[in-house]
Amino acid sequence: MQLLTALLLGGVVVVAAAIHFIKVFRKINDPNGLPGPTQIPYLGRIHDLPIDYMWLKFKEWGDKYATGGLYRTSMLGAEFVIITNERVAEDLLVKRAKFNSDRPQIRSLFDSKSEHGSMEYLPLMGRNQYWSRQRRLTHAYITEATNARYHGVMYFEAKRWIARLVADPDNFQASLEDMASKVMCQLTWDDPNLSTYCTKSAWGLLRQMSPAGPITNVLTPLWHLPWILNPWKRAERKRHDEQQAWWMNQFQRCREKTAKGELRPCWTRQFQEKTSLKTTISGDYEASSVIGMLALVGIFTVAGPLSYWLVSMVHHPEWQAAVQREIDEVCEGRLPTLEDAPRLPVLRACIKETMRWRPNVPTGVAHETEVDDVYNGHFIPKGTRILPLDWAFLRNPEKYPDPNSFRPERWLEPGWPTFQAPLTQFPTIKGMSSFGWGQRQCLGMNLTQDELIVACGSLAWAFNLKHKVNPVTGERYPVPTDKSNSLLIIKPDPFKMAFEPRSKERREETLRVWQEAEREDRAKRMAFLANAREERAKGVVLSEKVPVAVSTSVLVSTEERTPAPGCTGIPTSTVCTGIPVQVIPPIEEGLLVRVGSVF
Numbered sequence: 001m002q003l004l005t006a007l008l009l010g011g012v013v014v015v016a017a018a019i020h021f022i023k024v025f026r027k028i029n030d031p032n033g034l035p036g037p038t039q040i041p042y043l044g045r046i047h048d049l050p051i052d053y054m055w056l057k058f059k060e061w062g063d064k065y066a067t068g069g070l071y072r073t074s075m076l077g078a079e080f081v082i083i084t085n086e087r088v089a090e091d092l093l094v095k096r097a098k099f100n101s102d103r104p105q106i107r108s109l110f111d112s113k114s115e116h117g118s119m120e121y122l123p124l125m126g127r128n129q130y131w132s133r134q135r136r137l138t139h140a141y142i143t144e145a146t147n148a149r150y151h152g153v154m155y156f157e158a159k160r161w162i163a164r165l166v167a168d169p170d171n172f173q174a175s176l177e178d179m180a181s182k183v184m185c186q187l188t189w190d191d192p193n194l195s196t197y198c199t200k201s202a203w204g205l206l207r208q209m210s211p212a213g214p215i216t217n218v219l220t221p222l223w224h225l226p227w228i229l230n231p232w233k234r235a236e237r238k239r240h241d242e243q244q245a246w247w248m249n250q251f252q253r254c255r256e257k258t259a260k261g262e263l264r265p266c267w268t269r270q271f272q273e274k275t276s277l278k279t280t281i282s283g284d285y286e287a288s289s290v291i292g293m294l295a296l297v298g299i300f301t302v303a304g305p306l307s308y309w310l311v312s313m314v315h316h317p318e319w320q321a322a323v324q325r326e327i328d329e330v331c332e333g334r335l336p337t338l339e340d341a342p343r344l345p346v347l348r349a350c351i352k353e354t355m356r357w358r359p360n361v362p363t364g365v366a367h368e369t370e371v372d373d374v375y376n377g378h379f380i381p382k383g384t385r386i387l388p389l390d391w392a393f394l395r396n397p398e399k400y401p402d403p404n405s406f407r408p409e410r411w412l413e414p415g416w417p418t419f420q421a422p423l424t425q426f427p428t429i430k431g432m433s434s435f436g437w438g439q440r441q442c443l444g445m446n447l448t449q450d451e452l453i454v455a456c457g458s459l460a461w462a463f464n465l466k467h468k469v470n471p472v473t474g475e476r477y478p479v480p481t482d483k484s485n486s487l488l489i490i491k492p493d494p495f496k497m498a499f500e501p502r503s504k505e506r507r508e509e510t511l512r513v514w515q516e517a518e519r520e521d522r523a524k525r526m527a528f529l530a531n532a533r534e535e536r537a538k539g540v541v542l543s544e545k546v547p548v549a550v551s552t553s554v555l556v557s558t559e560e561r562t563p564a565p566g567c568t569g570i571p572t573s574t575v576c577t578g579i580p581v582q583v584i585p586p587i588e589e590g591l592l593v594r595v596g597s598v599f
């Protein structure tokens, strides 16, 4: 009898579960809803969405299911709309930007959206007050970075890089990233020597925020395991605290130097001397974060197209020769500068085609919807992640005939759908779909364009980029065109290639221009310091120009109450850099500790 009851009960449970499953299945696969691959209740398509080269699967689904330029899928309850057509991206992310410009939470970062006031990662923030004031500040600073005063930094670092390539060509991947990093470290803190740590820190953050990073970004429930059983949270705690402490440390070092008049123009000095007097930025912690984040974001982004430039030039010697011819004619033997850019359309076309052929943010960056919406008769619920699939946009055969081939002529010759005149202005990478959409569009387009023109132009001036030959077998090492990491922002996997100086004279000239630039830079720095000392000796009180810290806030974990950077204890009686701390009650992922008087 008891067995019969148990069997009956079991049967009822199984039938109820099956009915529920079928109901959910029908609901989420409603034939009147957005098209897309069949969804499994609660799992979505987690089982067959590969972590590696995810954009290829998204494109494959797009080719099969998308109607009207979009389709939907889901993963463990997170709803996605994937856009495969630029017109739809324009409709949803530009015209409806007012409510489609939020960001999804990145599970493996603490408070990535800054909903709890951590104020750390501008590109990942929700559409909130911190984002809007930091975006304003970043926009103003980067615009400044495109002024002539900052171009010198790019020329200087490009000269250093090509000289390093002469001396140590095999280490080109490291020196390439170091070049991009040195540019950002100079613009940010006037200190190229910070580049190694900054690069490491940039990749650490990029990995942490990518689906192909910690498993907790995909199997999100794992993130909520208790602290003691949770290696992912503990590792992130360490990475985060180190990064924040480092940013703050640079910020404070700059304050000391500025006070003595020993810091040359850079973003931190600009903030401390001028912006801090009139800004809504809450204090040192937020300022050090927005400035530090800016330095980081300019490294892995620029490194991608620069690495793919090497790949495209090795595989297309005819275009490499065309770029060299153009530079030789226009620059008459000297290194190209940004003033030459209007007369270097072939260089610009090859840069743009490299970014189209091998986009370095192939999935695009997700926006999140803030309201329920209906688009072309399809319901898109609040909280949906909208992914503008750049890989699909850039492979649209109507706009880009022969989309899988590297064809720079599509930007140079009338008759191609993408041709635009005048060639003194076009092609330009500014406004490319790769830089995103609407209110969240990338702020670094000018800087990227300038840096790529200078760096790629310098490479073409100095070297023939070639396959490297194995000295034993005589065979060429392969330079793969389709092997990369699968982080949110990608770069090619390590490969071997040769940097052959274009002639013996050019090799010597490459070394000479760097030695000269280095000598000049040293002399300028020394003169600047000498002048600062003179000013101080005359009694000019520079430190009055640099306001002291007014407030600082630090996010600390509830699980691991380690002191925040510069603090002597957590939680209540803490003193950070000599200023009393106010501890705000626990929030989802941690405690927000604010220091100082501005609340």
Ligand code: HEM
Binding pocket: 122, 123, 124, 125, 135, 138, 142, 294, 297, 298, 299, 301, 302, 304, 305, 360, 361, 364, 365, 366, 367, 434, 435, 436, 437, 438, 439, 440, 441, 442, 443, 444, 445, 447, 448
């Ligand atoms: C090849 C180079 C680059 C590419 C492909 C790129 C791409 C992107 C993309 C796709 C977004 C998100 C757009 C969206 O959500 O719709 C973005 C945002 C952003 N980018 Fe870039 N970027 C590049 C270089 C840079 C550089 C050099 C900087 C600064 C030094 C920069 C600063 C930013 C910032 C601050 C944001 C956040 C904007 C916001 O969320 O409001 N980017 N970028």
